[in-house]
Amino acid sequence: MIDSPALSTPSSHNRRPLSAFGQRFAGRWVFALLLVAGCAVLGLLVLAPLYTLLSKSVENKDGEFVGLDNFAHYLSSGGIESAFFNSLWVAGLSTVIVVFLAFMAAWAITRTRLPFTGWIRGVLVLPILAPSLLPAISLVYLFGNQGVLKSWLFGAEIYGPIGIILGSCFWTFPHALMILLTAMDNADGRHYEAATALKASPWRTFWTVTVPGARYGLVSAAFVVFTLVITDFGVPKVIGGQFDVLATDIYKQVIGQQKFEMGAVISVLLLLPAMLAFVADRYVQRKQSASFTARSVPYKPSHDRRRDAVGALMLTPTLVFIFAIIGMAIYASFVTFWPYNLSLSLNNYDFGRMDGGGWGAYLNSLQMALGTMLIGTALVFFNAWLVERTPQPRLLTGVFQLLSLLPLAVPGLVLGLSYIFFFNHPDNPINFIYGTLFILILSSVTHFYAVSHLTAVTALKQLDKEFEAVGESLKASRWRVLFTVTLPLCLPAILDVALYLFVNAMTTVSAVVFLYGHDSQLASVAVLNMDEAGDIAPAAAMAILITVTCAGAKLLQGVLRFWVDRSTRAWRQGTE
Amino acid sequence: MIQQTQGSRLDIRGVNKFFGDFCALKEINLTIEPGELVCFLGPSGCGKTTLLRIIAGLEQQTAGLLHQGVTDISRKPPKDRDFGIVFQSYALFPNMTVADNVAYGLRSIGMPKPQVASRVSELLAVVGLEDHARKYPAQLSGGQQQRVALARALAPSPGLLLLDEPLSALDAKVRHHLRSEIRSLQKQLGVTTIMVTHDQEEALAMADRVVVMNNGVIEQVGTPLEIYQQPASAFVASFIGAMNFFDSAPVNGQRVRVGNRELDLVRPLPSDQSCVQLAIRPEDVHLLPNGDGEWEGQVESMDYLGAFIRTRVRLSEVELELVVDVDPRSARQLELQVGACVCLNLPSDALHCFAA
Amino acid sequence: MKHLKQAFALAALTMAMNASAQTELTVYTAVEAEDLKTYAKRFNEEHPDIRINWVRDSTGVITARLLAEKENPQADVVWGLAGTSLLLLKNEGMLQPYAPEGLDKLSPKFRDRDETPSWVGMDAWMAALCVNTIEAEKNNLPMPKSWQDLTKPVYQGHVVMPNPNSSGTGFLDVSAWLQLMGEDEGWTFMDGLHQNISRYTHSGSKPCKMAASGEAAIGVSFAFRGARLKEKGAPLELVFPEEGLGWEVEATAIVNGTDKLDAAQTLVDWSISRKAMEMYNEGYAIVGMPGVAQPVAHFPENAEALIIENDFSWAASNREAILTEWASRYDGKSEAK
Missing domain, CATH: 2.40.50.100 (RNA polymerase II/Efflux pump adaptor protein, barrel-sandwich hybrid domain)
Incomplete structure (x- = not known):
């Protein structure tokens, strides 16, 4: 018999009204206020800097308001429609290819019983671990005029749309694959049993069960790839030749001619297709409801040699492509002077002798990536938790969602310049962070916020929506539920987000190139500079070093995930 | 021996709930006596779950007052109210053992460790899961999970137990068995209980009184017999039997x-x-x-x-x-x-x- | 008492030295990263009390950064940036005019025309053709001697040059051709050249790099890059077209608003000293102080005679119109094959 007064009488009975009010305030509004703070932080990191740059699109060089003159001037200067049109079709075609390949790969991984899928997954996400210059160097060595596979292009040139599309496909593939794997990992086995019972052929099952089940993933993947390709200037600049796209047009205006107002005009134009894709994606996603419920039976593919063979066939081209690119880059990093002196040496890894910061830059990059990972993961996850797991006014969550996804549509170059205008302004009270490692961290957190946010939100959505309600009925605050239930359950997703931020911070160039200071040079920028100086082999070597570092991080994350999975297997799978 | 609880009396006066223009609840007046088991019965979308969530404080009513005993709980956040709740999904914390789940609410209020342990084993004995204390929810059957959720909700001896379609995820046999088990446990504890269900058989079999709801209004309140034999409206007549x-x-x-x-x-x-x-x-x-x-x-x-x-x-x-x-x-x-x-x-x- | 005074003086001196030893200058530059260590080392041999913190990037990026930072400049000194870029900064009022010690020894071409110049020159980099000898032989290409040679049909699809809209080097070439040949003939020449161009690049050094790796036979680029690549083993021949070469001055300037003016001036003084000029001469054939330059490997001996009388103010004021005209003629859809 237990007779504790705390049990038999509700604890709130004797509270004074003021403290009751305080309690209510703390319970209901503190979360809204925290999300307002979250919005403010994103506003500071995304909106305010962007405004400082984009507002120049309606100003002349002297800062006077000129309405849409700049737009008119840009549109009338000719050759522009082609850049806009080129951007659209190159991004569109890349999207189709990447989503197609990623879907085949995801199918082979989740719907067949191929061995080594863990390793295959690892290889397939390799491109995300490499700086963007790496595929560019490899593509030239593979398909350039001296390329070993030049004949495969049947006289066409790698410099131009072909190069842009190949390069873009390479680096955006893992993004699409990760989204599709998430969408396809949780298949309801009963749907497949129903199809079998209805005597549907494998082909018909594929089109009537598999594809519709993954359709939201397909839309999301398409949206992400399209936006990534259309805003990227790295690949088109290096391998695009004179093939004009909007992103290189920004480069021309800003870097070539220092016309910030025209750069702002193109940035605004570039935001349009990205925003359109964003709206379309949101519209489709709104209709999504969880198809995988508590009653679903996880799909387990049956033994079927022929299907496994098809799966292997579907994976082969992508795996070969990735191996070819990475392998060529490794080879390139050892070659003395391509293509005329192919003797191999390790000299290119002696970064101490190289310009561009050498090992110091590498250490800076490590610090920056670790900082981005720690700050970014905490910020992303906390904000996602506020949005998903606490009571919030609808309007506020809408504003927050928009702010959190906006960075996806902003080219890195635009973000970097915006950061100069905003954070270096003499009236900005925190302008002392300009030129430090910290601003590099902030810009990277911002640059890669959207995908991290989506990952965190997806993980949080999968938790039972009543956890907090149960917690409150048991007198546990949302905070206690957060630390005792939500965080432990989301650990795998947290590790994913951490890795994503680390890897991207290691490899990014476009935004940070404007922001590093004399003591915060970065390895990824060094790659670019060495390549610029004609030191292609050392550039490849540094790119490989970055890739290896990221692969190491990925491996570490894999070990951690394995450990988490093993120590939590009991409650995840229900086996003893 | 399990501790007897003094069940709360619950008074609902003039409760309205609007979602935008949509009126989910209209002028709800209801008194639930201490120790009573009341079922909210109605088709989906009738407002029964919304009413339950308002009682729990998970939704805020647009107008109206709620009293639990003598306390005005109309504007209190859930954690300042006195209730336990079991959801259709059970919402068991999958990363905690059965014992930890049951102990969760006891630890929230800072109960000393030995007392937590004895209370947990007491409750697990009541729901017949003494042998499963160290297991995780995923290792239990649906019916067992349901009992854990029940034990967890009852652990802090709430004056009010709220059950949101607690049996609908179970198969027929387990459901029938649990029905009588919940009913006898509830009688034994004397905890005032509100259960939301769309299953009339369940409502008629378990409830002291049934509240039939439709389109956001209460159509009839009565004992199962009254509801069946003297339906107050064509809706009740057609919905029951x-x-x-x-x-x-x-x-x-x-x-x-x-x-x-x-x-x-x-x-x-x-x-x-x-x-x-x-x-x-x-x-x-x-x-x-x-x-x-x-x-x-x-x-x-x-x-x-x-x-x-x-x-x-x-x-x-x-x-x-x-x-x-x-x-x-x-x-x-x-x-x-x-x-x-x-x-x-x-x-x-x-x-x-x-x-x- | 006397000892005490001495001690004080000594202490004051030490403190002064410590204080000055702590002077750190943030210097923005587009000079090759591999040369920066040498630059700082040589400067510190004479001025160990000033520490240089380099921020280096390509000309375009550094110029864009400087302009974007206009409201709150981070750089104290710009050491090694194209004269055209410095002209832009000067027009924005971002440079602090200063007449460094030994200004009179500079060639008039190598300084801002104002009485107190806003920038002073270091050296000149000049246009050149990077010709890949192996590829030229493979494709039976004769060695070009002049700009006009490049319009010959034999070179069709073998020439790469920087897009003047993206690259300062590209603009340098275009403006030099227009000055050399006159506007009409200049554009006619470029029309002809356009027929042979396999592609335009976004960076000025890229054509030479492409020639070095055999991706193109002939790259219109600048001599410095070609010489460096040749040293690294590229099968390149540097050709200096006989009509004359466009060139650009690399210069030094103090950024307006620096709170380390003394140190900045010390640096600028040194940057045009004879010692500095000799240092520049290790990589560049033409330097700002007449009579210093010694012949440099891979460069022509008569480099100074080859460069044209470049009218920078004409180029600057007509830049917009030239680029627009160029874009409408050769950009975008008009892809040459």
């Missing part, structure tokens, strides 16, 4: 006309209606050999449902098809078969009438 409906025109205060006949009623007619709906339950229709009854008809179909046969009879006199439940023995005596002609009586004390 089976019912034959047919139109009629009032002749005077106690008589109505159906086709060419006039029928006497036991209960007075609702006033000022030019047309009323008559209703009779299938088991209340008397089936008689041909020529012996007031109405003639032909058997259209017969469905054997075990204890009785559900028979459809088409009346020859009026455009009307009645469902009649006949026990198998009477059916044999009447030599009932599809196509056969039968007679039937509509006993006036079994006739209900509702405004059309």
Whole structure:
């Protein structure tokens, strides 16, 4: 018999009204206020800097308001429609290819019983671990005029749309694959049993069960790839030749001619297709409801040699492509002077002798990536938790969602310049962070916020929506539920987000190139500079070093995930 | 021995809830007595779950007051209210053992460790899961998970237990078993309990009183017997059990006309209606050999449902098809078969009438 | 007492030295990263009290950064940036005019025309053709001697040059051709050249790099890059077209608003000293102080005679119009094959 007064009488009975009010305030509004703070932080990191740059699109060089003159001037200067049109079709075609390949790969991984899928997954996400210059160097060595596979292009040139599309496909593939794997990992086995019972052929099952089940993933993947390709200037600049796209047009205006107002005009134009894709994606996603419920039976593919063979066939081209690119880059990093002196040496890894910061830059990059990972993961996850797991006014969550996804549509170059205008302004009270490692961290957190946010939100959505309600009925605050239930359950997703931020911070160039200071040079920028100086082999070597570092991080994350999975297997799978 | 709780009395006064323009609850008034088990019953979208969530403080009512005992809880956040809750999904914390789940609420209020341990084992004994304390929810069957959720909700000895469709995720056999188990546990503890369900059988079997809801309003509050035998509205009549409906025109205060006949009623007619709906339950229709009854008809179909046969009879006199439940023995005596002609009586004390 | 005074003086001196030893200058530059260590080392041999913190990137990026930072400049000194870029900064009022010690020894071409110049020159980099000898032989290409040679049909699809809209080097070439040949003939020449161009690049050094790796036979680029690549083993021949070469001055300037003016001036003084000029001469054939330059490997001996009389102010004021005209003629859809 237990007779504790705390049990038999509700604890709130004797509270004074003021403290009751305080309690209510703390319970209901503190979360809204925290999300307002979250919005403010994103506003500071995304909106305010962007405004400082984009507002120049309606100003002349002297800062006077000129309405849409700049737009008119840009549109009338000719050759522009082609850049806009080129951007659209190159991004569109890349999207189709990447989503197609990623879907085949995801199918082979989740719907067949191929061995080594863990390793295959690892290889397939390799491109995300490499700086963007790496595929560019490899593509030239593979398909350039001296390329070993030049004949495969049947006289066409790698410099131009072909190069842009190949390069873009390479680096955006893992993004699409990760989204599709998430969408396809949780298949309801009963749907497949129903199809079998209805005597549907494998082909018909594929089109009537598999594809519709993954359709939201397909839309999301398409949206992400399209936006990534259309805003990227790295690949088109290096391998695009004179093939004009909007992103290189920004480069021309800003870097070539220092016309910030025209750069702002193109940035605004570039935001349009990205925003359109964003709206379309949101519209489709709104209709999504969880198809995988508590009653679903996880799909387990049956033994079927022929299907496994098809799966292997579907994976082969992508795996070969990735191996070819990475392998060529490794080879390139050892070659003395391509293509005329192919003797191999390790000299290119002696970064101490190289310009561009050498090992110091590498250490800076490590610090920056670790900082981005720690700050970014905490910020992303906390904000996602506020949005998903606490009571919030609808309007506020809408504003927050928009702010959190906006960075996806902003080219890195635009973000970097915006950061100069905003954070270096003499009236900005925190302008002392300009030129430090910290601003590099902030810009990277911002640059890669959207995908991290989506990952965190997806993980949080999968938790039972009543956890907090149960917690409150048991007198546990949302905070206690957060630390005792939500965080432990989301650990795998947290590790994913951490890795994503680390890897991207290691490899990014476009935004940070404007922001590093004399003591915060970065390895990824060094790659670019060495390549610029004609030191292609050392550039490849540094790119490989970055890739290896990221692969190491990925491996570490894999070990951690394995450990988490093993120590939590009991409650995840229900086996003893 | 499990601790007895003093169940709370709950008073709901004038509660309204709007979602934008949509009125989810309209002028809800309800008093629930200490120790009572009340079921909120209604089709999906009737507002029963919204009302439960308002009682829990998970939703905020647009207007109206709630009192638990003498305390005004209208504006209190959930954690300052005194209730335990079990959701349809159970919402067990998958990363904690059964024992940790049950102990969760006890640790929240800072109960000393030894007391937590003894209270947890006490509760697990009550729900029959002593041997599963160290297991994780995923290692238990649906019924076992349900009991853990129940034990967790009851652990802090709440004055009010809220059950949101607690049995609907279980298969029929387990459901039936748990029904009586929950009921006896609730009686033993004396905890005031509100259960939301769309299953009328469940509601009738378990509840002290049933609250039938539709379109955001309470249609009727009553004991299961009252609800079944004296439905207050056509909706209740049709929602609970089976019912034959047919139109009629009032002749005077106690008589109505159906086709060419006039029928006497036991209960007075609702006033000022030019047309009323008559209703009779299938088991209340008397089936008689041909020529012996007031109405003639032909058997259209017969469905054997075990204890009785559900028979459809088409009346020859009026455009009307009645469902009649006949026990198998009477059916044999009447030599009932599809196509056969039968007679039937509509006993006036079994006739209900509702405004059309 | 006397000892005490001495001690004080000594202490004051030490403190002064410590204080000055802590002077750190943030210097923005587009000079090759591999040369920066040498630059700082040589400067510190004479001025160990000033520490240089380099921020290096390509000309375009550094110029864009400087302009974007206009409201709150981070750089104290710009050491090694194209004269055209410095002209832009000067027009924005971002440079602090200063007449460094030994200004009179500079060639007039190598200084801002104002009496107190806003920038002073270091050296000149000049246009050149990087010709890949192996590829030229493979494709039976004769060695070009002049700009006009490049319009010959034999070179069709073998020439790469920087897009003047993206690259300062590209603009340098275009403006030099227009000055050399006159506007009409200049554009006619470029029309002809356009027929042979296999592609335009976004960076000025890229054509030479492409020639070095055999991706193109002939790259229109600048001599410095070609010489460096040749040293690294590229099968390149540097050709200096006989009509004359466009060139650009690399210069030094003090950024307006620096709070380390003394140190900045010390640096600028040194940057045009004879010692500095000799240092520049290790990589560049033409330097700002007449009579210093010694012949440099891979460069022509008569480099100074080859460069044209470049009218930078004409180029600057007509830049917009030239680029627009160029874009409408050769950009975008008009892809040459």
